[in-house]
Every structure is written in C-alpha cells, then in structure tokens.
Amino acid sequence: MTPPEVFLRKTSGVVRALSPFDSAFYGFLTVSGIGVITWLMLPGLAFFPGANLYLVMILLLVFMSIRWVAYAMMVSSMPRSGGDYVFQSRLLRGDIGWAFTWGGIGFWQLWWNYIVANTIAIGVLSPMFEFLGHATNNPSMINAGIALLDPITAAVFSIVVVWLCTWVMVTGMRGYVTIQRYILIPLTLVSFVILAGIFLVVPRETFMTNFTSFQNIFGQVNPDWYHAIIDQAKELGADLSPPFSWYDTFGLFVLLYGMMQNIQYSMELIGEMKGVESFKTAWGIMFGAAALLVGSVTIGMAWGADYLGMEFIRAYGYVANVDPSSLAGFTWRGVYGLFTVITLNVPIGIILGLGWIACFIQYEFNGAFGAARFIFAASFDRILPSWMGSVNKRGAPVKTYIFFAVVSSVIAIVCTGYGEVLGLINLAFLAGQVTYILTMVSAIVFPWRAKKLWEASPGSKYKIGKMPVIVIAALFGLIMDFIVIAYYFTNPFYGVLTSALPAQLFPIIIIVGCFVWFYGARWYRNREGINIELAFKEVPPA
Amino acid sequence: MDRRKDQSGGTEFGKEKRFTKIFFATDAHGSEVTFRKFLSAGKYYQADVVMLCGDLTGKMLVPIVRRSDGGYVSRLFGQEQKAETELQLKAMEEKIADAGYYSYRTEEDGAQELRADPEKTDKTLKKLMLERLERWVRSAEEHYKDSGIRCIMTGGNDDPLEIESILNSSGCIMNSDGRVVRIDDDHEMITVGHANITPWKCPRDVTEEKLEEMIENVASKVEDIETCVFNLHAPPKDSKIDTAFKLDDSIYPPRLVKEAGQPVLVGVGSSAARKAIEKYQPQLGLHGHIHESRGVAKIGRTLCVNPGSEYGEGVLRGAIVNVSKAKVLSYQLTSG
Numbered sequence: 050m051t052p053p054e055v056f057l058r059k060t061s062g063v064v065r066a067l068s069p070f071d072s073a074f075y076g077f078l079t080v081s082g083i084g085v086i087t088w089l090m091l092p093g094l095a096f097f098p099g100a101n102l103y104l105v106m107i108l109l110l111v112f113m114s115i116r117w118v119a120y121a122m123m124v125s126s127m128p129r130s131g132g133d134y135v136f137q138s139r140l141l142r143g144d145i146g147w148a149f150t151w152g153g154i155g156f157w158q159l160w161w162n163y164i165v166a167n168t169i170a171i172g173v174l175s176p177m178f179e180f181l182g183h184a185t186n187n188p189s190m191i192n193a194g195i196a197l198l199d200p201i202t203a204a205v206f207s208i209v210v211v212w213l214c215t216w217v218m219v220t221g222m223r224g225y226v227t228i229q230r231y232i233l234i235p236l237t238l239v240s241f242v243i244l245a246g247i248f249l250v251v252p253r254e255t256f257m258t259n260f261t262s263f264q265n266i267f268g269q270v271n272p273d274w275y276h277a278i279i280d281q282a283k284e285l286g287a288d289l290s291p292p293f294s295w296y297d298t299f300g301l302f303v304l305l306y307g308m309m310q311n312i313q314y315s316m317e318l319i320g321e322m323k324g325v326e327s328f329k330t331a332w333g334i335m336f337g338a339a340a341l342l343v344g345s346v347t348i349g350m351a352w353g354a355d356y357l358g359m360e361f362i363r364a365y366g367y368v369a370n371v372d373p374s375s376l377a378g379f380t381w382r383g384v385y386g387l388f389t390v391i392t393l394n395v396p397i398g399i400i401l402g403l404g405w406i407a408c409f410i411q412y413e414f415n416g417a418f419g420a421a422r423f424i425f426a427a428s429f430d431r432i433l434p435s436w437m438g439s440v441n442k443r444g445a446p447v448k449t450y451i452f453f454a455v456v457s458s459v460i461a462i463v464c465t466g467y468g469e470v471l472g473l474i475n476l477a478f479l480a481g482q483v484t485y486i487l488t489m490v491s492a493i494v495f496p497w498r499a500k501k502l503w504e505a506s507p508g509s510k511y512k513i514g515k516m517p518v519i520v521i522a523a524l525f526g527l528i529m530d531f532i533v534i535a536y537y538f539t540n541p542f543y544g545v546l547t548s549a550l551p552a553q554l555f556p557i558i559i560i561v562g563c564f565v566w567f568y569g570a571r572w573y574r575n576r577e578g579i580n581i582e583l584a585f586k587e588v589p590p591a
Numbered sequence: 592m593d594r595r596k597d598q599s600g601g602t603e604f605g606k607e608k609r610f611t612k613i614f615f616a617t618d619a620h621g622s623e624v625t626f627r628k629f630l631s632a633g634k635y636y637q638a639d640v641v642m643l644c645g646d647l648t649g650k651m652l653v654p655i656v657r658r659s660d661g662g663y664v665s666r667l668f669g670q671e672q673k674a675e676t677e678l679q680l681k682a683m684e685e686k687i688a689d690a691g692y693y694s695y696r697t698e699e700d701g702a703q704e705l706r707a708d709p710e711k712t713d714k715t716l717k718k719l720m721l722e723r724l725e726r727w728v729r730s731a732e733e734h735y736k737d738s739g740i741r742c743i744m745t746g747g748n749d750d751p752l753e754i755e756s757i758l759n760s761s762g763c764i765m766n767s768d769g770r771v772v773r774i775d776d777d778h779e780m781i782t783v784g785h786a787n788i789t790p791w792k793c794p795r796d797v798t799e800e801k802l803e804e805m806i807e808n809v810a811s812k813v814e815d816i817e818t819c820v821f822n823l824h825a826p827p828k829d830s831k832i833d834t835a836f837k838l839d840d841s842i843y844p845p846r847l848v849k850e851a852g853q854p855v856l857v858g859v860g861s862s863a864a865r866k867a868i869e870k871y872q873p874q875l876g877l878h879g880h881i882h883e884s885r886g887v888a889k890i891g892r893t894l895c896v897n898p899g900s901e902y903g904e905g906v907l908r909g910a911i912v913n914v915s916k917a918k919v920l921s922y923q924l925t926s927g
Contacts, residue, residue: 126904129926139926223855326903327668429924435887440831444856501624505689505905507668577921578610578913588635588907588927590627591734 076338082345095366099294116526126506131426153484166207221443240404269378282364475544617879618900621649645747790840833860
C-alpha cells in the first residue's frame with residue numbers, strides 16, 4: 050500500500066539557501082585536498098613510511114561515515130548555525146559548549162588565517178616566482194621568489210591577504226559565494242585535472258631532470274638531485290622502503306583524521322543549509338564532502354607520491370624535516386614546488402599555482418565563516434556582547450570580521466618575531482580533537498538529556514535492539530577519537546610531546562580563559578536580572 | 592508589578608530592583624510539545640507575564656490510513672510510518688502533533704476522498720485546528736489560573752479568523768489582538784496579529800496601508816506611549832530581525848530568487864510596523880513571523896525582539912525581557 054499523501058495549507062515557512070550539493074562542496078572546500086597535500090604529504094609519508102595510503106583513504110571514509118551518523122542525527126534535530134556549540138551547550142552544559150568550541154576550534158581559526166596566508170607566500174608564491182624565473186630565465190623573478198621567504202615580507206603579505214579577505218566578507222555572502230563559484234571552485238578542480246593529466250602523460254624521468262635543473266638555480270649544482278636526496282635521507286637513518294605496517298597506517302590515518310574532521314566544521318553553517326532536517330541529507334552532505342576530499346587526496350597525494358616515486362617523496366620529507374642543512378644546497382620548496390617543475394611549462398605552473406592559492410584563500414573564508422557562527426550563537430545566548438552578533442545591511446557581521454582580522458594580524462606579528470610559537474599549531478589539532486570528543490559525548494547523552502527533542506527528531510526511530518543508533522555511532526566515534534588522542538600522546542611526530550611547556554599550556558590557558566569569560570558573563574548578566582544558563586536548558590513540557 | 596529579586600538572586604547595581612519579567616514566544620504553529628513547554632515556561636522562567644503571540648495553528652493534515660490487516664500507515668517527514676498496535680498508533684499521533692501537524696484517522700477511501708476534494712480537506716484541517724486550539728486554551732487556563740502569572744495568547748497572519756472566538760472565550764487567558772491591554776501597572780500593550788502580504792497569501796495578510804491603519808487605530812488609544820509595548824506580529828522592515836530569502840511569488844509554492852547564482856537576502860518585514868515604531872517610539876517591540884530571523888534590534892529608543900521559532904523540532908524559542916517603568920532593563924533569548 051502506498052503511504053498516503055499529506056495536505057499542506059498555504060502558510061509562510063522557513064527557506065534555507067545552501068542546497069545539499071552546495072553544502073557538500075562547501076564542506077569539501079573547508080578541508081580541500083590541496084591543503085591536506087601541501088601540509089601533510091611530505092611529513093606524513095616520511096614519518097609513517099609503512100603506511101598504505103590507499104588503505105588510509107578507505108579507512109577514513111568508512112570510519113568517518115559511521116561517526117557522522119551520530120553527527121547528522123544531531124544536525125537534523127538541531128539545525129541551527131553554531132553546530133558544535135549548539136549541541137554541546139544544549140546537551141552538556143553552557144560553559145562546556147562555549148569554552149571548548151571557541152577555545153578548541155573557533156579561536157584557532159584566527160590562527161589558521163595567518164598560517165594559510167603565510168603558506169600562500171612561502172609555499173606557493175615563492176616557488177611559483179622561482180619556477181617562472183627559471184623557466185623564463187629571469188633572475189629577478191627568482192630573487193622575488195626568494196624575497197618572499199623573508200619572514201617579515203611573508204608576514205606583511207599575510208596581513209594584507211587577511212584584510213583583503215575580510216573586505217570581501219564584509220561586502221556580504223553574495224560577494225564571497227560569487228568568488229567561490231566562479232573562481233575558487235573552477236581553479237581548484239582544474240588543478241586536479243591538470244595534475245592527473247601530468248601524471249598520466251609525463252614520464253617520471255622528465256620530472257627527475259627538471260627537478261635537478263630547478264634545484265641547481267639555488268647555487269649548489271648537483272648532477273642528480275633526485276637521487277642525492279634519497280641517499281641523504283638514508284644516511285640520516287630514514288627507512289625508505291619498509292614493509293606494510295598497521296601502526297604507520299593508523300599513524301597516517303590519525304594525521305588525516307585531524308584534517309578530515311574539519312568537514313564537521315563546515316556544518317557550523319547548518320542553519321543556512323537546505324534539507325538538513327533530514328538526517329539522511331545531513332549525513333549525505335558530509336559523506337559527499339568526504340568523498341570529494343578522498344578523491345582529490347588520492348589523486349594528489351597517493352597517485353602523486355607513486356608518480357614522483359614513493360622513495361623520493363619519503364626522502365624529501367625526511368631530509369626537509371630532520372636536517373635540511375645536512376645536504377648542501379638542499380632547498381625545500383614544498384609540494385607545489387615539486388608538482389610545478391614536472392613539466393617546467395609556464396601556463397601549467399601558473400594555473401596550478403592559482404589553484405593552490407584558490408584553495409588556501411578558501412580556507413581564509415571558511416575559517417572566518419565558521420568562527421563567526423560560534424560568535425553569533427554565543428552572542429545570542431548573551432555570553433558575548435550583542436554587538437558581536439550584529440550584522441550590516443548585507444548580512445555580514447562586520448565588527449566580528451574586523452575583530453578576527455585584527456587578532457590574525459597580531460598573530461602574524463607574534464609568529465614572525467617568535468617563530469617557535471608556530472609549533473602551537475600541533476596543539477591546535479589536539480584542542481580541536483577534544484572539542485569533537487565532547488560533541489560525541491553530547492550525542493551519547495542526547496536521548497536522555499533532551500528526551501522530548503530527541504523523540505521529535507527524525508533519528509529517533511533508528512535503533513539496534515533497544516539502543517538508539519546515535520549512541521552506537523557516537524561510541525564508535527569516541528573510540529576513534531581516543532585512538533587519535535593515544536597517538537598524539539605517544540608518538541612525538543604530532544608535536545604534542547615535543548612542544549615546549551608554554552606551548553603545551555597555551556591551549557589549556559585559552560580554554561580556561563573561555564571558562565573564566567563564561568562565568569564573568571554570567572555574573573554580569575545576573576546583575577541585569579538575566580540568568581544565561583536558561584538559554585541552554587530545555588523547558589520540561591507540562 | 593512585583594517588587595522582588597530576580598530568580599538568579601541578582602540585583603541591579605546592588606539595589607533591589609522593580610521590574611516585570613515578560614516571557615514572549617511566537618509561531619508555535621500547532622506543535623503540541625512546544626505548547627506544553629509554553630505552559631511550563633511561566634514557572635520555569637519565573638515570569639510575571641507569558642505570551643504566545645501569533646501563528647498558533649499548524650499547517651498540515653496527516654492522514655493515518657487503516658490497512659486491511661488492521662495496521663496503520665502514514666507519511667511523516669517524507670517517510671512512511673507504520674503502526675501495528677494501539678500503543679504504536681498513539682505514539683505516531685503524538686509525534687505528528689509534536690511536529691505541529693494534525694493526524695486524521697481514516698480508511699483508504701477516506702484518504703482518496705481528501706485527495707479528490709480540497710474543500711473537504713480544508714474543512715477537516717480547520718476543524719482539527721480549532722479543536723486543538725480549544726484544548727490549548729483550556730490547558731492554559733488550568734495552568735495559569737491562580738498562578739499569579741498573566742497569560743496572553745493571540746493569533747498571527749497564518750491563523751484563520753475563526754480562532755478569535757476560542758481565544759476570546761476564556762476569562763483567564765487574554766486575547767489582546769486589536770486592543771490596548773495592561774500587562775502591569777506601568778505598561779500598556781497593543782497587539783496586531785495581521786501582517787503585510789506574504790508570498791503565501793495567508794489568512795491575515797493585508798496591505799501595508801491597511802496594516803498601518805490597524806496599528807494606528809489601536810496605538811492612538813494608548814495612554815502612555817513611552818512605556819508601551821508594541822506586539823506586532825510582523826517585524827519592522829529592514830530591521831535585521833526580518834531577514835529572509837527573496838522569493839518569487841508569481842508561482843506556488845514560491846521559488847527562491849537567485850542573483851549571480853546566489854539567493855538574495857531581503858528584509859521582508861512590514862514598513863507599517865516600522866513607521867509606527869519610528870513614530871511612537873514605544874519602550875519595547877515584540878515580533879515574530881520570520882522564524883529564521885531571530886534577534887534583537889534597536890530602532891531609536893525601542894528595543895525590538897524576534898525570538899524566532901523552531902516549533903518543528905519541538906523547541907520553544909522565546910525571549911525573556913525585564914522591563915521597568917523607565918526602560919528595558921535586560922533581555923535573554925531562550926531555546927527551551
């Protein structure tokens with residue numbers, strides 16, 4: 050029997066803007082394969098040489114898909130902008146929700162804004178100019194590339210990029226989305242298509258020859274840089290052809306897991322996404338983003354490493370990270386630098402470079418958008434001043450964006466003067482992980498802590514035995530999270546163990562500071578006759 | 592008005608303060624669980640006045656069809672739902688009611704009849720809407736009678752005019768629509784549940800001119816406009832608490848308008864409401880209508896609040912506003 054139809058009368062209703070397709074793409078761009086490849090390919094493959102990258106990709110997709118069942122069920126029952134903050138503050142406590150989502154994720158976006166802009170300067174533009182100078186025999190371009198490596202130049206460039214992006218954002222979402230749709234997405238996709246084409250048609254020997262000629266422009270001439278780097282890595286003790294290792298596979302998995310979890314970060318915008326009241330759609334959006342991500346990382350990282358030579362990639366990453374000065378004339382120019390010299394073709398190098406820049410510019414926007422959603426939600430809850438939740442005529446929270454840009458600029462200056470604080474970024478992953486653990490805990494307690502809300506949600510009908518599926522999926526996610534934490538605390542590669550004590554304390558200080566702010570705000574609002582705790586509590590139905 | 596400390600024990604700058612605590616919610620749209628939360632809200636938030644204003648009735652009729660084998664089947668959230676036992680059937684009906692919809696037990700023939708006869712569907716839906724509202728009013732009477740909490744319930748642009756007689760039938764629950772009422776010793780309140788015309792052409796959609804006239808009629812009767820509360824279902828135009836996506840209403844259902852591939856955000860509030868607030872500068876504006884545009888805005892000296900609505904998720908969105916004779920002391924948006 051066909052289920053009967055329903056009858057809807059003419060009444061007003063909520064309209065959401067981002068289609069599931071746009072939302073999935075937004076999620077993909079929040080992480081984007083190019084960022085993963087740029088930051089993680091070389092160190093990841095060098096320090097987990099026994100990992101099977103293709104297996105890592107499959108594991109990520111499978112494990113995340115299960116974890117996201119819990120996440121999607123929360124999304125579909127509370128489809129409000131602010132995502133993790135909303136879940137934790139409503140299902141755990143207001144102070145926990147604020148302190149861990151802002152102190153564990155939001156604040157670090159301002160940090161990432163600097164890191165990303167800095168990566169554009171030193172990881173893309175610098176090698177791009179050097180490559181162009183080399184390909185066109187123009188020494189002044191090579192010098193321009195080298196000049197960008199100067200920390201002060203890179204910092205100034207970073208600050209300019211941060212403020213340019215802020216300017217775009219204050220003109221409203223439309224300006225940004227137009228750029229995303231017509232510039233950022235096409236450039237990112239074209240980059241991957243070009244890369245795949247290069248891997249298919251250009252023989253590795255061409256890369257080896259071109260790589261040597263490129264490295265030679267930096268002064269130290271070597272007839273075969275490719276093999277010189279491999280030999281040097283071996284001399285430094287690297288194991289470049291180890292057998293398959295589950296430990297290394299999970300080690301690399303943990304590294305990529307930290308990045309991939311940021312697909313959840315895109316869901317801070319759930320209040321603007323269509324169809325997320327259905328848990329299947331919410332899950333589909335995250336899975337779609339993950340599938341795009343895994344596909345792009347498989348092309349760039351797995352296929353790319355196979356193409357360039359796994360032994361060489363491991364060696365390059367190892368020498369660069371362990372002792373770059375041990376090989377005279379060795380000059381690290383990152384993954385973009387490696388890919389762009391495969392052909393030494395100027396248009397291809399420029400398009401790839403623009404694709405790389407497009408990806409990193411995307412990070413600038415996404416970081417601010419997600420963090421602004423936390424600020425909105427906390428401002429509505431009266432934890433933050435109301436001006437932080439106010440928007441201009443174009444719907445952009447100008448004051449919040451300017452506040453973000455100021456903080457990111459200060460971070461750029463601090464990082465330039467004290468380069469060692471860049472190591473804090475290792476701790477950022479840990480802080481984010483703790484936040485996501487608390488989101489999983491929120492999912493586990495959901496059916497009991499907000500009984501009525503849960504019963505009204507589309508996910509409540511899914512059970513295994515008598516246990517709600519959300520609890521099982523969240524427990525599974527929690528186990529994965531604890532494996533990640535275990536790696537962080539037992540393997541020095543992740544930087545948690547090796548960071549200086551002040552760096553280790555910094556995330557704790559930020560989170561404790563957020564708790565202090567919360568209780569300060571509560572005290573202040575109490576004086577006004579307002580109990581901010583009431584914003585988080587479900588009223589028991591009569 | 593009470594002379595007391597607020598529930599958190601707070602005092603204003605060290606002195607005991609005098610204020611009225613208003614709890615304002617809107618756009619419940621027939622959701623049973625949201626309404627039952629509203630019943631608890633007065634005590635829970637320790638309010639002096641509770642208001643559920645605008646769009647009390649739901650939007651959808653959900654037939655539950657009896658199968659030949661004795662079981663029942665319906666469609667909810669786009670998915671087929673089955674009930675084999677009376678207990679499961681009750682749970683299904685409860686779920687439908689919590690979402691703000693109206694369940695209707697019928698046979699296969701009855702469902703076909705509804706499909707074929709829109710007039711019968713409308714009649715059935717209206718009957719169920721009025722029945723539920725009648726029950727709500729009686730429950731509210733029970734809860735708020737002798738509680739010391741004043742309870743106000745009014746309709747909005749989505750509500751048929753037939754609900755007025757039900758709202759007016761209570762001696763305890765106040766229907767303030769189209770009138771000046773006192774919410775405490777110091778504050779009068781005017782209410783207009785009608786709204787400017789929407790793409791859905793709802794029962795109480797009127798032109799801006801008509802709306803201006805309606806507001807003007809009631810505002811002109813206020814004794815002390817400076818302490819007055821304007822409870823206008825439609826928020827003031829371009830106030831940032833009226834932001835929604837622009838829709839093309841030349842077709843039904845209305846379609847999202849996109850420019851350069853992007854949905855266009857516009858202020859869809861009422862210019863008549865804005866004009867009235869700018870002209871009279873009341874102490875407080877209480878609004879609803881645009882569920883997704885929850886927030887607070889200042890227009891001159893007037894604080895305008897739209898608590899938004901999430902009735903479909905069973906969430907009681909509301910606003911607590913503490914008002915003294917002189918000013919709005921503080922506010923808090925809630926998601927209960």
